[in-house]
Amino acid sequence: MNNPIIALLGNPNVGKTSLFNRITKLNQKVGNYPGITVEKREGSLTANNKTYKIIDLPGTYTLFPNSLDEEVVFNILVDQQHKLKPNLIVVVGEPSNLKRSIILYQQARELGLPAIFVINMIDEATTKGIQIDIPKLESLLKTKVFLTNARNGEGIDKLIKAFDSIPPLYIGNFSIPAQYVTPVEEAKKLFPLEHEYNTWQYLAKGNVEFLSEEKNNALESIRKQHNLTPQVLQKEESIQRNKNLEHALSTIVSKDIDSKSVTNGIDKILLHPILGYLIFFGVLFLIFQGIYNWSGPAMDFIDTQFADLAAYVQSVLPAGPLPDLLSNGIIKGIGGIVIFVPQIVILYIFISLMEETGYMSRVVFLMDRWLRPFGLNGKSVIPLISGVACAVPAVMSARNIENSKERLVTMLVTPFMTCSARLPIYIVIIGLVIPDTKFLGFNIQGIILFALYILGILAALGSAWLLNKIIKTKHKSFLIFELPTYKFPDWKNLFLNVWDKSSSFVFGAGKIILAISVILWALGSFGPGDKFKNAEEIVTQNNPSLSQEGLDHEISSYKVEHSYLGYLGMVIEPIVEPLGYDWKMGIGLISSFAAREVFVGTMATVYSIGDDADIEDDASKRTILSKMRAEVNRNTGLPAYNLASGVSLLLFYAFAMQCMSTIAIVKKETASWKWTLIQVGFMTGLAYIAALIAYQALK
Amino acid sequence: MRDKSSLDKLKKGQKAIIVDLNSNDIPAKFYEMGFLPGTEIEVKHIAPLNGPICLNIIASNSLIAIRKSEAKVIIIDPK
Numbered sequence: 001m002n003n004p005i006i007a008l009l010g011n012p013n014v015g016k017t018s019l020f021n022r023i024t025k026l027n028q029k030v031g032n033y034p035g036i037t038v039e040k041r042e043g044s045l046t047a048n049n050k051t052y053k054i055i056d057l058p059g060t061y062t063l064f065p066n067s068l069d070e071e072v073v074f075n076i077l078v079d080q081q082h083k084l085k086p087n088l089i090v091v092v093g094e095p096s097n098l099k100r101s102i103i104l105y106q107q108a109r110e111l112g113l114p115a116i117f118v119i120n121m122i123d124e125a126t127t128k129g130i131q132i133d134i135p136k137l138e139s140l141l142k143t144k145v146f147l148t149n150a151r152n153g154e155g156i157d158k159l160i161k162a163f164d165s166i167p168p169l170y171i172g173n174f175s176i177p178a179q180y181v182t183p184v185e186e187a188k189k190l191f192p193l194e195h196e197y198n199t200w201q202y203l204a205k206g207n208v209e210f211l212s213e214e215k216n217n218a219l220e221s222i223r224k225q226h227n228l229t230p231q232v233l234q235k236e237e238s239i240q241r242n243k244n245l246e247h248a249l250s251t252i253v254s255k256d257i258d259s260k261s262v263t264n265g266i267d268k269i270l271l272h273p274i275l276g277y278l279i280f281f282g283v284l285f286l287i288f289q290g291i292y293n294w295s296g297p298a299m300d301f302i303d304t305q306f307a308d309l310a311a312y313v314q315s316v317l318p319a320g321p322l323p324d325l326l327s328n329g330i331i332k333g334i335g336g337i338v339i340f341v342p343q344i345v346i347l348y349i350f351i352s353l354m355e356e357t358g359y360m361s362r363v364v365f366l367m368d369r370w371l372r373p374f375g376l377n378g379k380s381v382i383p384l385i386s387g388v389a390c391a392v393p394a395v396m397s398a399r400n401i402e403n404s405k406e407r408l409v410t411m412l413v414t415p416f417m418t419c420s421a422r423l424p425i426y427i428v429i430i431g432l433v434i435p436d437t438k439f440l441g442f443n444i445q446g447i448i449l450f451a452l453y454i455l456g457i458l459a460a461l462g463s464a465w466l467l468n469k470i471i472k473t474k475h476k477s478f479l480i481f482e483l484p485t486y487k488f489p490d491w492k493n494l495f496l497n498v499w500d501k502s503s504s505f506v507f508g509a510g511k512i513i514l515a516i517s518v519i520l521w522a523l524g525s526f527g528p529g530d531k532f533k534n535a536e537e538i539v540t541q542n543n544p545s546l547s548q549e550g551l552d553h554e555i556s557s558y559k560v561e562h563s564y565l566g567y568l569g570m571v572i573e574p575i576v577e578p579l580g581y582d583w584k585m586g587i588g589l590i591s592s593f594a595a596r597e598v599f600v601g602t603m604a605t606v607y608s609i610g611d612d613a614d615i616e617d618d619a620s621k622r623t624i625l626s627k628m629r630a631e632v633n634r635n636t637g638l639p640a641y642n643l644a645s646g647v648s649l650l651l652f653y654a655f656a657m658q659c660m661s662t663i664a665i666v667k668k669e670t671a672s673w674k675w676t677l678i679q680v681g682f683m684t685g686l687a688y689i690a691a692l693i694a695y696q697a698l699k
Numbered sequence: 700m701r702d703k704s705s706l707d708k709l710k711k712g713q714k715a716i717i718v719d720l721n722s723n724d725i726p727a728k729f730y731e732m733g734f735l736p737g738t739e740i741e742v743k744h745i746a747p748l749n750g751p752i753c754l755n756i757i758a759s760n761s762l763i764a765i766r767k768s769e770a771k772v773i774i775i776d777p778k
Contacts, residue, residue, distance in 0.1 A: 062731040097759050100731065128760070234727030235720075242735050263762075264743070273747040365764045369750030372766075378751070402728075478769055480728055483753060483762035 005053045005084060006045075006163055007076065009108060010092035011100055012059030013358075013484040015120045017041070018150035019092060020056040021492055023160065028054075040072075047160050055084060061100060063107045064205065064234045067402040071209070077111055078201055079210045080194065088163060089115035095125040095132065099249060103241050105141060109170040110197040115143060116162055122147040122155070129256030136252045143167040151490060173244055176200060177236055183226040190218055204233035263358075263485040270362050280366055283359075284385065287350045298342035306335030325521060340390065341502055343420050347389035348498045351382070351397075355497075356489035361481055368479055374461045375468025377401055378479060380410040384460065387417030388453075391662040393501055395669055403477050409467045411669055412679050415662050416460035416655070418453045421596040425653050426452055428600055432628055433646025448650075455654050463682070520565065520591050520598065527563035535559045565590070579652065579688070580645030580695040582633045592658045599653075603628065644698035648691040656687035704777055706740075707752070707770035714741045714757075715775040722772040732763055734773060 008023075010016045020028070024043030041056035057076065058069035065071040076084050089108045093101025098119070108115045117137075119125075125132065138145050144162055148155035174197065176184050188199045202208050202219055211219075223229065270276050310327040317323035354360040360382065368378025376384075379401045386394035394414050401407040418426075426449055434445050531538065539555045546554060560566050569587035576586045584603070591598045631640040641649075657663065657680045667676040709715060717738045720729065733756040743762060744753040753764045 062728060064727045064731075066726055066728050097761055099759065100733075103731065229723065231724055231727065235723075235725075235730055238727055238730030239735060242730070261760075267744060267753075267762075271744040271746070271753065361764075365744070365746055365751055365753060368766065369746055369748055402726075478726060479751065479764070479766045480726075480732055480769070481764055482732065483764055485762075 003051055003053050004087040004163070005055060006088050006090060007055045007057050007084070007086035008090050008092055009057050009073065009077075009104055009115075010059060010120075011061055011094075011097065011104070013482065014059075014092050014094040014097075014101065015150045015490075016059060016092045017056060017493055018490050019118070019120055019148060019156075020054065021496065022150050022153055022156050024054050026492075026496070045160065048164055052163055055086065060104070062238075063104065063201065064230075068399055068407075074205070075210055077108060077113060078198060078208075080198075081210070086113065088165075089113050090118055090159070091115055092118045092120050094121040095119060095130045096128055098132070098253060099242070099245050102141065102245055102249075103238075105143075106173050106241065107197075107201075109142075109167075110172045110174060110195070111201070112195050112198075114167050116146065116165065116167060117141050117143055118146045118148055118159060120148050120150055123149050123151075131254045133252045140248055140252065142170050172197060174200075174237060174241060177240070180226075180228070180233065180236070183222050183228060186222050187219060190215055200233070200237075203228070204230050204237065206230045261485070266486050267362070267483070270359070271365060276362075276366055280363060283354075287347070287385070287388075290346050290350065295342035295346055299339050302339050302341070303335065306331060306338070310335075324525065325518065330518065338506065340420065341506065343389050344393065344502050345498055347386060348393070348501045349494070351386060352494045352497045353489055356487065356494055358484040358486045361483045364481060365483065372477075374464040375406065375409050376413075376461075376464050377403060377406040377410070377477070379481075380406065383410050383414045384417055384457075387414040387419060387460075389420050391415040391417070391419050391659065392665050395662065395665050398669070405468075405471055406477060408471065408670060408675065409464050411666055412467060412675065413460040413464045415657055415659070415666075415679070415683065416456050416463065418456035418654070419596075419659075421659065422452075422653055424597055424600050425592075426650065428603075428628070429641070429646050429649050429653075432641040433643050452650060452654055459655060459686070463686075520594060523565040523568065524560055524563050527559065527566065529562070531562040532559060535562065560587075577635060578695070579691045580633075580636075580642075580648050580699060582635055582640055584631070585640065585645075585649070589652070589658075592653075592656075594658075594660050596653060596658050644695050647698060648695035651694050652687045652691040654687070655683055655690055657683035703774055705771050706754075706773040706775050707767045709742045709752075709775070709777065711742050711745055714739060714778040716740075716778065718774045718776050720772060721774050725769065725772060729765075729769070733759060733761065734763075734765075739778075740775075 008016050008020055020041060020043065024045055026043075027045070028041060028043030043054045043056070045052045045054055055076075057073050060070045060073045062070070063074055063077065065074045076082050076086070077089075079085070089105075091101060091105040091108065093105075101117075105115055105117055119132065124130075134145055134147070144165060144167070146155060146159045146162065148159055150156070176196070180200075184196065184200055184203060187203050188196060191199055191202070202211065203223065207216055208219070270279060310331045313327040313331060314323065317326070351360075354363065363381050364378035366378075367381040371378060371380050380398070383394045383398045386397055391414055394417070395411050398407050398410045398414070401410060430445050430448055434448050437444055439447065526532070535555050535558045539558050540551060543551065543554055565587055566583070568590060569583040572586045572590065573583040576582075576589060581589070588599045588603050628641055629639065632638070633640040633645070663676060663680060666679060667673060670676060703718060704715075706715070706717075717734060717736055717740060719736055720734060739757040741755045741757060742752060743755045746752070749767055751764045751766050752770055753762055755762055
């Protein structure tokens with residue numbers, strides 16, 4: 001065997017990922033399991049004269065899967081043909097919850113997999129007053145037991161040396177209860193070569209992904225014939241194993257009387273019926289502040305760097321379509337991706353901190369009651385909050401919601417949350433159409449901005465409520481989760497998590513944004529017919545009195561008007577006219593379907609002030625604002641951005657699904673074009689209707 | 700025999716022993732996370748307005764939260 005596969009298996013919150021980081025010395029990569037988007041953490045380790053492939057399986061309490069993450073574990077362990085079938089399982093437990101980890105261990109062994117057992121966070125045994133008789137535990141488990149502390153590296157070397165060990169033969173602890181012997185024997189005939197326990201697992205699982213439909217149907221008919229449900233079988237196994245272990249462990253593990261725990265003290269405040277909520281909203285407020293205030297300088301820096309780079313490339317390369325594609329299409333496209341990195345990093349630092357310390361599950365506890373009426377789950381809080389920064393990572397974070405319907409609804413409504421890409425548009429349009437005056441001592445522009453955030457939340461909850469009425473489910477909604485003890489964050493974990501998320505944003509979603517910006521560039525840089533080709537002469541002839549600079553702006557504006565993008569804008573003009581927009585705004589809308597933030601750049605091009613308008617910068621904000629303010633809608637003869645069309649635009653951007661990356665990620669996560677298209681149609685339809693009503697009422 | 704009650708009726712700070720889970724479609728996760736007949740539990744926190752309840756499973760000293768709707772089917776013997 002060249003590259004033995006070692007898989008880490010264990011409950012959540014046992015420090016499994018920290019252990020993984022220690023073993024692989026951070027020599028690892030994060031990908032997806034084939035076909036599904038459960039995160040796969042894989043690393044390599046060279047030791048004992050060979051290279052091991054180390055897999056960090058998603059944390060799970062049980063082999064019987066309730067969520068997508070757990071399904072992966074089941075498939076890897078039970079599927080005999082799985083590509084990642086491990087050569088050795090390292091079951092990771094922690095001192096205070098050994099029983100749960102041992103059950104996982106037993107299940108793995110009875111499936112015929114060699115396994116060793118690790119008690120991580122061994123320092124907690126002392127602080128919590130737990131004594132474990134290791135030799136006795138080893139003889140119970142029939143394997144070596146290792147003690148580690150992944151935070152300081154204690155015991156890791158010893159563990160690595162054992163990666164080639166072959167544990168002694170194992171005889172199952174679980175005996176199939178008498179009343180189920182016949183059905184299991186019948187099922188066994190379908191799988192003559194497999195362990196009896198595998199057969200039991202198939203029977204107790206429901207639909208098994210990697211088995212043929214024929215075998216799944218045969219299993220189902222055996223269950224039907226004997227009047228069995230997977231739940232009953234699973235219950236039977238759990239109860240039997242727990243009972244046996246309870247007895248066996250009573251002579252192995254002993255515990256001092258619990259000292260008063262710190263966690264309980266903190267929870268009295270953080271889970272307090274009133275104080276708990278106040279603190280949670282305080283934390284949310286801090287996250288918002290962080291995302292908006294702290295990211296500014298970094299974003300400006302990135303923006304200038306890319307603008308300088310584009311200008312530099314333009315200056316050294318000869319003029320022509322290809323260098324233009326490089327400087328204006330590709331470099332600016334990449335800049336458009338990288339500029340979001342500071343916000344995403346800040347958001348993920350907060351989210352990882354909340355997860356690492358154990359606060360996130362307290363938030364789930366506090367919020368479940370408020371989200372349930374809308375068909376959501378306490379765990380939906382995480383995607384919804386993350387959606388304020390960017391819907392792409394937010395949709396991904398819905399994975400740990402067990403109930404498939406609640407997970408689907410969460411993913412479908414998350415893009416309504418006001419993401420950071422909407423902010424530049426809101427700022428520009430509010431600046432144009434809302435007077436900068438005070439109302440009851442508050443700035444009206446600020447109130448409107450705040451109202452738009454509230455509107456996003458209401459739209460998300462309202463559509464969740466609607467979807468909840470429409471989607472039928474056979475699975476009952478339930479919620480069960482552990483509130484881990486509070487811990488100081490493991491900074492290495494935190495750093496890695498932030499790094500993984502930000503880089504997967506840049507490389508994953510980035511590819512799409514890049515492709516779209518190249519297409520937009522092409523549509524805007526080429527046009528049919530002579531008007532586009534001879535733009536310079538035509539403009540120069542018509543405006544003989546303009547300065548060179550003014551002339552250049554006029555020319556680029558004339559070119560856009562007669563480019564493919566311009567004609568596209570004219571084609572959709574009849575559609576956007578009832579909303580109060582002209583063809584130029586139409587182009588902005590079309591390009592916004594790639595990503596909303598493209599709007600401001602496109603408008604800048606269209607209104608001929610060059611395409612490097614940066615609204616963070618006050619001087620250019622004034623120019624783009626004054627240009628836009630002076631713009632007249634040729635259909636109505638009114639200013640293009642008046643109260644009616646401005647409110648209509650704001651509403652359109654608040655609701656419409658205008659983000660290729662989000663569409664791509666929703667398709668990937670739901671694995672369904674149907675739901676993705678329903679989402680795009682619903683959001684954009686709602687946007688159109690809301691904008692139409694607003695414009696017609698206000699004009 | 701004392702009165703049997705269900706878990707959702709307990710008040711904060713009360714302890715009880717789980718007698719049975721009176722449902723066949725409750726996911727196995729409940730058993731695996733420690734809701735087994737004979738287990739001693741204590742109600743630690745209750746979220747307001749019918750929110751979830753947070754229980755301490757005394758033997759393993761772990762905190763588990765579940766909804767009221769599932770707590771209803773967990774039959775207990777109050778202490």
